[in-house]
Amino acid sequence: MENEKTNSKTITIYDIAREAGVSASTVSRVLTGNAAVRQDKKERIQSIINKYNFRPNALAKGLSDTSTKTIGIIAADVRNPYYSALFVACEVAAEKAGYSVSLANSLGEKEREQAQLDLLMQQRVDAIIQMGGRVDDLITDDAYAEKVRNVCRTTPVVVTGKLDKAPVHSVVIDDAMGMSIVMEHLIGLGHRKIALVGGEMRVNSTFLKYQKYREILAQHGIQENGEYVVNGTYDPESGYEATNKILELSNRPTAIIAINDFAASGALRSIREHKLHVPKDISVISFDNTYITDLVMPKLTSVDYNYDEYGKILIEIATQAAMGGETDSIRMIKPQIVIRDSTGPVPKEK
Amino acid sequence: MENEKTNSKTITIYDIAREAGVSASTVSRVLTGNAAVRQDKKERIQSIINKYNFRPNALAKGLSDTSTKTIGIIAADVRNPYYSALFVACEVAAEKAGYSVSLANSLGEKEREQAQLDLLMQQRVDAIIQMGGRVDDLITDDAYAEKVRNVCRTTPVVVTGKLDKAPVHSVVIDDAMGMSIVMEHLIGLGHRKIALVGGEMRVNSTFLKYQKYREILAQHGIQENGEYVVNGTYDPESGYEATNKILELSNRPTAIIAINDFAASGALRSIREHKLHVPKDISVISFDNTYITDLVMPKLTSVDYNYDEYGKILIEIATQAAMGGETDSIRMIKPQIVIRDSTGPVPKEK
DNA sequence: ATAAGGATTGAAACCGATTTCAATTTTAAT
DNA sequence: ATTAAAATTGAAATCGGTTTCAATCCTTAT
Numbered sequence: 001m002e003n004e005k006t007n008s009k010t011i012t013i014y015d016i017a018r019e020a021g022v023s024a025s026t027v028s029r030v031l032t033g034n035a036a037v038r039q040d041k042k043e044r045i046q047s048i049i050n051k052y053n054f055r056p057n058a059l060a061k062g063l064s065d066t067s068t069k070t071i072g073i074i075a076a077d078v079r080n081p082y083y084s085a086l087f088v089a090c091e092v093a094a095e096k097a098g099y100s101v102s103l104a105n106s107l108g109e110k111e112r113e114q115a116q117l118d119l120l121m122q123q124r125v126d127a128i129i130q131m132g133g134r135v136d137d138l139i140t141d142d143a144y145a146e147k148v149r150n151v152c153r154t155t156p157v158v159v160t161g162k163l164d165k166a167p168v169h170s171v172v173i174d175d176a177m178g179m180s181i182v183m184e185h186l187i188g189l190g191h192r193k194i195a196l197v198g199g200e201m202r203v204n205s206t207f208l209k210y211q212k213y214r215e216i217l218a219q220h221g222i223q224e225n226g227e228y229v230v231n232g233t234y235d236p237e238s239g240y241e242a243t244n245k246i247l248e249l250s251n252r253p254t255a256i257i258a259i260n261d262f263a264a265s266g267a268l269r270s271i272r273e274h275k276l277h278v279p280k281d282i283s284v285i286s287f288d289n290t291y292i293t294d295l296v297m298p299k300l301t302s303v304d305y306n307y308d309e310y311g312k313i314l315i316e317i318a319t320q321a322a323m324g325g326e327t328d329s330i331r332m333i334k335p336q337i338v339i340r341d342s343t344g345p346v347p348k349e350k
Numbered sequence: 351m352e353n354e355k356t357n358s359k360t361i362t363i364y365d366i367a368r369e370a371g372v373s374a375s376t377v378s379r380v381l382t383g384n385a386a387v388r389q390d391k392k393e394r395i396q397s398i399i400n401k402y403n404f405r406p407n408a409l410a411k412g413l414s415d416t417s418t419k420t421i422g423i424i425a426a427d428v429r430n431p432y433y434s435a436l437f438v439a440c441e442v443a444a445e446k447a448g449y450s451v452s453l454a455n456s457l458g459e460k461e462r463e464q465a466q467l468d469l470l471m472q473q474r475v476d477a478i479i480q481m482g483g484r485v486d487d488l489i490t491d492d493a494y495a496e497k498v499r500n501v502c503r504t505t506p507v508v509v510t511g512k513l514d515k516a517p518v519h520s521v522v523i524d525d526a527m528g529m530s531i532v533m534e535h536l537i538g539l540g541h542r543k544i545a546l547v548g549g550e551m552r553v554n555s556t557f558l559k560y561q562k563y564r565e566i567l568a569q570h571g572i573q574e575n576g577e578y579v580v581n582g583t584y585d586p587e588s589g590y591e592a593t594n595k596i597l598e599l600s601n602r603p604t605a606i607i608a609i610n611d612f613a614a615s616g617a618l619r620s621i622r623e624h625k626l627h628v629p630k631d632i633s634v635i636s637f638d639n640t641y642i643t644d645l646v647m648p649k650l651t652s653v654d655y656n657y658d659e660y661g662k663i664l665i666e667i668a669t670q671a672a673m674g675g676e677t678d679s680i681r682m683i684k685p686q687i688v689i690r691d692s693t694g695p696v697p698k699e700k
Numbered sequence: 701a702t703a704a705g706g707a708t709t710g711a712a713a714c715c716g717a718t719t720t721c722a723a724t725t726t727t728a729a730t
Numbered sequence: 731a732t733t734a735a736a737a738t739t740g741a742a743a744t745c746g747g748t749t750t751c752a753a754t755c756c757t758t759a760t
Contacts, residue, residue: 103453
């Protein structure tokens with residue numbers, strides 16, 4: 001009942017061996033190139049392989065090799081251009097290193113994330129890269145931390161972000177530096193009334209940015225205005241609402257830092273509806289430098305992480321770990337600002 | 351040299367069996383639930399499984415089952431929200447059906463696409479879904495068609511689009527109907543000078559739209575203006591340039607149909623730079639209804655395909671085909687218009 | 701022509717599950 | 731208490747590769 005495919009029988013290494021009049025071992029040797037085979041036999045076997053377009057069963061290979069040359073990737077949501085950019089960068093880098101990747105989306109659900117961790121482990125991927133998602137919850141959720149620790153026991157895990165609850169490898173964006181660059185850019189343009197839009201403080205990367213924001217304000221002798229910081233959920237609608245609140249203040253800021261490009265697009269809409277102009281009346285800057293920066297008007301100044309490089313590093317660490325490299329490594333990604341049309345000099349006081 | 355992981359030995363069904371004092375067969379039976387096991391033994395085994403957090407090796411399982419419960423998906427580029435939306439819809443639908451998915455991006459390169467087809471076949475996915483990509487080239491590229499035919503011999507392939515060169519299953523968007531809806535919407539608003547922006551005629555879905563566009567113009571007795579049709583490459587920049595050309599015509603159109611939301615965003619920019627307003631001076635409508643429609647100003651009227659439903663159908667066909675269903679099925683997706691702020695009544699002649 | 705040495709080769713074991721088949725244990729019926 | 735029928739169980743084969751190890755085949759030097 002199960003296997004009633006009408007497909008032609010899939011051909012195996014034994015079929016090739018029989019037709020070539022050699023043993024399966026010999027066919028395997030030409031397949032892997034791990035050992036010498038006499039030239040004429042090699043050619044004969046190769047031609048039969050070509051004739052049938054034979055491809056060795058990756059399951060059997062992985063079972064015997066104990067390596068699948070596959071890296072599992074769990075992303076929060078590839079519909080977010082930040083993750084899709086990073087995923088594609090990983091895929092390309094992996095391919096260069098002779099690995100393929102397999103993607104799963106956690107969609108921000110802890111249960112999905114754990115199920116996917118399990119699944120990838122079962123599939124015997126050589127390493128798992130976890131981008132975003134509910135990693136931050138590990139700090140509070142012990143059962144979850146235990147699960148990750150368990151996975152780490154058999155499969156190396158690389159996480160984008162920091163994590164002390166489990167022996168994972170980390171690649172972290174220097175969020176403080178990112179905020180620092182943003183603040184210096186704005187302050188250099190004369191801004192002193194700077195608002196922060198979007199983000200949840202329980203998310204580490206957001207919290208680090210906030211800390212730096214305060215630190216730099218202090219450095220420049222600027223009094224922090226609590227009303228200028230409005231949390232949100234990283235989407236356009238939330239950026240829109242947060243900005244609405246801010247623009248209704250009697251003492252409006254002259255610059256808005258959005259937690260990501262999505263929130264910034266919402267901010268732009270709110271600003272437009274308040275009949276203000278960017279960057280003449282108010283500057284907007286954001287993080288992630290996704291293609292969204294190019295779609296909205298004006299084009300957004302944003303903080304970039306060099307996704308190609310970022311992906312390359314993730315894959316590098318993952319493959320090294322897969323080959324038994326040391327655990328607990330940590331690498332930093334240095335952000336860079338990409339200046340477009342949404343930031344400009346502070347407007348003159350009237 | 352190869353296997354110098356310091357990880358603890360991965361535990362197998364035999365380890366569980368030994369500790370439970372039963373045979374591996376019995377452990378397997380509680381794992382799969384395919385056969386009865388005495389209650390007390392079952393519980394003992396289950397508790398040992400839990401104790402070690404044991405997960406059966408999916409490679410070994412797949413090898414013995416001849417089903418991996420995995421569906422391979424090849425997308426043109428998940429960075430495009432059309433594909434990411436469809437991919438996530440597939441992932442969710444697959445999960446409900448007890449399958450997992452594995453994603454590869456062809457990035458519009460024929461060689462990558464073929465390599466990925468090969469790889470997925472080697473990984474013994476139960477079916478392959480190919481979304482977009484160079485499928486259209488199959489019509490002209492015989493070597494490629496031969497490759498696909500070869501894959502089809504062992505693994506069912508589901509394609510988004512039509513294809514007679516290989517025995518694949520098809521899910522196609524009714525592009526003609528989409529264009530029809532768009533045209534009726536615009537004509538209903540009084541527009542008669544309607545331009546078409548972006549797209550390459552060699553791409554079937556684009557060509558079908560163009561055909562319907564002409565057909566409907568004719569139906570309404572509107573003379574086609576060749577200058578109103580400007581091809582492009584589906585990205586913002588291309589939509590921008592095409593629209594620039596159109597807006598420099600002496601006899602400007604009052605509505606622009608963009609081939610997708612990206613092109614539409616470029617069109618909006620061009621229109622803005624020409625000091626025109628949407629939809630007061632000119633209406634803009636596009637295809638795909640991605641989240642981009644929500645980011646730009648004004649929000650875009652666009653044609654939606656109900657991605658959840660679309661993904662569900664793709665997975666349905668893929669899983670049925672995997673279980674030996676008939677080949678060569680074809681399903682149609684009916685598009686729907688989502689009206690937002692970018693389309694309005696034709697401006698009064700001055 | 702022959703022995704030593706290296707190059708090729710195949711048989712068999714292994715990777716970790718599932719499943720068939722026959723044997724054994726339970727349970728139910730008489 | 732017996733026996734037939736039903737429920738459990740384990741041994742062994744299988745899935746399709748890779749690799750070890752011992753055997754066989756060539757070379758080349760003597």
